Amino acid sequence: MKPIGLAVIGAGYWGPNLVRNAQATPTLRLEWLCDLDTDRARSVLGPYTTVRTTDSYEQVLADPNVAAVAIATPAATHFDLVRAALEAGKHVLVEKPLTPSSAEAAKLVDLAEEAGLTLMCDHTYCYTPAVRKIRELVHGGEIGEVQFVDSVRINLGLVQPDVDVLWDLAPHDLSILDFVLPQGMRPVAVAAQAADPIVAGRACVAYLTLWFAGETMAHVHVNWLSPTKIRTTVIGGSRRTIVWDDLNPQQRVSVHDRGVDLTPASRLAPDERRAALISYRVGDIQVPALPEREALRSVMEEFATAIHEGRPALTDGRAGLRVVRLLEAASRSIAAGGSKELVEGDS
Amino acid sequence: MKPIGLAVIGAGYWGPNLVRNAQATPTLRLEWLCDLDTDRARSVLGPYTTVRTTDSYEQVLADPNVAAVAIATPAATHFDLVRAALEAGKHVLVEKPLTPSSAEAAKLVDLAEEAGLTLMCDHTYCYTPAVRKIRELVHGGEIGEVQFVDSVRINLGLVQPDVDVLWDLAPHDLSILDFVLPQGMRPVAVAAQAADPIVAGRACVAYLTLWFAGETMAHVHVNWLSPTKIRTTVIGGSRRTIVWDDLNPQQRVSVHDRGVDLTPASRLAPDERRAALISYRVGDIQVPALPEREALRSVMEEFATAIHEGRPALTDGRAGLRVVRLLEAASRSIAAGGSKELVEGDS
């Protein structure tokens, strides 16, 4: 298979990672690094490179050797850049969030599908060995029915100039949940609280509650002001509970046979029903071995393979659209003081 | 000072701890352990004791050697037992929550004040060396203005027969906040979300958001279903941030000189206002040495000293009442699907 010609758009915070991983992916051929600041682009590539830089997106899109673009620019520019790329017949990998508006995100999804082009969201965490293993465990029934989710992603983070902490960090948690939860399990409502205690002009701390059908609830805490770094997600199941601690490289994922079991009253004889129906499992913990592999390398390979095979990427535009819909509903809730907001489902 | 005659009421989960610590407190004289199940009471005392047991609360209250009672019975019984004790002229130490109803809690507070008796709530955590140090740091101005609070108290806990996880665990977090935050800083509104994913008949997971005047928000996560145990509270300040990890005995409290600073625009010349106003502090961490001391021992001493000096205990009935008001507002919010509920202030 001939390598796919690729241009990386944006040499800012994330662009250099795309450049490095694209260069290490044999199924891609990096043709351009495009940034309005070409000095910056050249500095990212370093002095020993054969890759070209440009500040002209038009030049990139006009280049017949470029079959795909990877876009790492501010979210506000995504819609125009992605649309232009799709209209020029290029496949697109785009950073999260897909766009700041679900209406625009939906248009891009439609556009890509009509044109038969790959539109992939760089939901990087979904490509970590840890999240892949969690998906495998959940989808394979290892933990039983999902009962609750709690996700914390806090750190002394950069206060972004264009987005609040919700749009900056929660896309990670929401895209991971979209990826690992059973297919039919989608949030139906959202509420969120946020604060801007340092008066930065945008929320720096946010709490997000997601309701699924039934009693299942997920909760996400994102925070730019925490002095300690925590990246932990707990997925409670009826049989087992998964704890993912991404900052513990020796034990990122552990599966706990601990929990509370309830004997359904319907299974009991009438005179037993008043008896204590609750029992506790305090069993072993299993820590599955995980390979060490940079997630972005797998993102690049998935992008190339999806293009090659003409199939949707694992984290396609529709996944990006679902994440944007949740973020929009959460923002509405914050604006309304924490109200429960319904989430638009897949059309 | 002659030791104060004490009876412990309730030989269940917490009563044995009261018995043990009362026996070790020279300013108290343990006279009775009272429980409807006297076998249980005798078993708690063990075979080598000179302390008497009884199943008659009347007998205890009628004993002139008993000047004070310590009540560790289910919350639903608190109102009647505390009222009877106060009416019998006894000082009272009572487990949290003071009562399940703020109206009843307020009556008990009034009753005690009218009778000139000590009514103290066993907000045990407030008497840990860690929380005392945190209070000292916050009140002393070490961390500047409080900007946010995040408290997590999760564990595979016992599903209580009479209360949900909110009323079981959140009193700890709420009484700690009541104790350590600056006096003027009281929550004005509350919202809460809860779930009962195992269909136990009561909430097993709950998230609580508290709003203070201004932009400050506190958040509490309590959970009976978590396979891992976490007891961590972060108190973010404008100068420093406190992290309290109660499960790390070598480093329970750490004070982080890390945070985001904002230069107020009003201090800048007009042409500077557009410039980046945000700067990051990434300074040292200080871990204050703490004594190792059982909190309940200090509770007992404070109870005896407050009685002796005729002053309110550090965690008096009013503190207990404030906690109950927050819990009530949170329960209203849960019932209303997460609405923001105002909190009744001190009268």
Added chain:
Amino acid sequence: MKPIGLAVIGAGYWGPNLVRNAQATPTLRLEWLCDLDTDRARSVLGPYTTVRTTDSYEQVLADPNVAAVAIATPAATHFDLVRAALEAGKHVLVEKPLTPSSAEAAKLVDLAEEAGLTLMCDHTYCYTPAVRKIRELVHGGEIGEVQFVDSVRINLGLVQPDVDVLWDLAPHDLSILDFVLPQGMRPVAVAAQAADPIVAGRACVAYLTLWFAGETMAHVHVNWLSPTKIRTTVIGGSRRTIVWDDLNPQQRVSVHDRGVDLTPASRLAPDERRAALISYRVGDIQVPALPEREALRSVMEEFATAIHEGRPALTDGRAGLRVVRLLEAASRSIAAGGSKELVEGDS
């Protein structure tokens, strides 16, 4: 079974723990707490007790209600106290080390065996759920052949007036190894290095190397000067490796399927022998669930049961003797500048 009359000898550092656990053990009947300082003894028992105190060891030994003594006095007094008890026909539980001299320890072992009395060493750690599980795993073949052991027990500890750090802390590690390693696996030689960097007059830091038959080596690090507390033992096996971290209550024992495997050259065809024979296992970690139970409670029960059944205790005098022989050899090595010293085997 009628409870066994017991006297605790010594109300110092460890005595109170013996008193508390003896009182909680139904198969024992605590008759006396004996200490030269009877005020101290009374203070240990507290003001509500029916247990008697005395400063007369003779009185204790003369009491026909006393069938057994538990001795928690300085090591230098053990020989005389244990001998007197055995000669008075009493069963004995004695703190570690059994005595400071293996010749004396051997005499006590002989004396007890001749008299048909139980002589048990309080090797407390052997009765923790963690060490019991480790013994079960090792003896059951779960980890294959033991390949190496590394044990670290460091802390800011009390500089003892009568013993150095080796005799204070290493008995824990050595008694644990004696307990968990396969029966035939006994150390044949020892070397040790020690230092007294604060010029306390006795070693405060010591390293101990034990050689077994074959290539297996064990190493012990004990230290009174470490600012951080570590209590970790690693037992490497040919199939699995056990890590015991006693300060991690959520995960004290973990069994790692990680290691280096070597294909024995003899199993290979001649032309394969030069090929790489090394492979790496990077498998899962298993964390067995353990009950929470105070070890000293189990010590008391084992003492009572061994007396009742007339069988040697799990950690009998012979185990205590083996530990003393290792300590003696280590002290000889330190005195000789770290020489390898042979260890006297079981007679």
Added chain:
Amino acid sequence: MKPIGLAVIGAGYWGPNLVRNAQATPTLRLEWLCDLDTDRARSVLGPYTTVRTTDSYEQVLADPNVAAVAIATPAATHFDLVRAALEAGKHVLVEKPLTPSSAEAAKLVDLAEEAGLTLMCDHTYCYTPAVRKIRELVHGGEIGEVQFVDSVRINLGLVQPDVDVLWDLAPHDLSILDFVLPQGMRPVAVAAQAADPIVAGRACVAYLTLWFAGETMAHVHVNWLSPTKIRTTVIGGSRRTIVWDDLNPQQRVSVHDRGVDLTPASRLAPDERRAALISYRVGDIQVPALPEREALRSVMEEFATAIHEGRPALTDGRAGLRVVRLLEAASRSIAAGGSKELVEGDS
């Protein structure tokens, strides 16, 4: 300053790191990557490079644009490669250990000094922000006099084909000690124990004891077979103790005001001398903020600056020679069953 022309020799395990960091260092100009396997060299550079590869060391040394070489080949080749480079007038950066023989290492040091060329050892850890801070604390007197050192570097590591675990891992610990301890504080004797429990043909576990003048002792544990990864060094001082945990990115270095103090008897009145002279400090912990910076980048800059300024590098050939002398003495000790071996001092 014109960049210094550099060739990297060896495209194996460590070479790629040298290549990457050399490319990122403006004061260096990477001219060649030289390896007997040029396919491997080309693969390390990747498909987008302008850097040339060769399998001819002669060609590299003959290139007048090459002023310096960085050698990352097996230790056994170091002597010949370094000598040839020095004889060709090139400055040299060489991986640890400098050579497997101190006699040869001394020759290289002399050769470099005679030729006025920079000979630098890549003691990478000395260039981490953590070790630099530790050196600053120790040299600045923050911890008082050094009393003991304990260093643990264990992991499931690659069993090397050419060196044992001592020569593979202990150079890190020994070079760090050489770097951070006060200048006058050099080991005078060494003892070591080692084992090869998997019969790999070379030691896989080793313990190293170093004696300094006076009572100070250092101990190093290196291990290829440990399932858990530990990289911790404790440096105990008379005033403070430093704990460096390299695997805790949030708190790599902490300074503990904890320890045992002894009042020298000479300062006491005669009748006080028998009294307890020991007291315990249980003070705060201070965690200094450290920058995040790749050590190898600083190695490259130091190499360039040392060449430019014509001064010895911070970790020069003499430092490398001292490390090799310690390793040799340790190997002698292992061969002799753990004897204490004197260490040759600086000439």
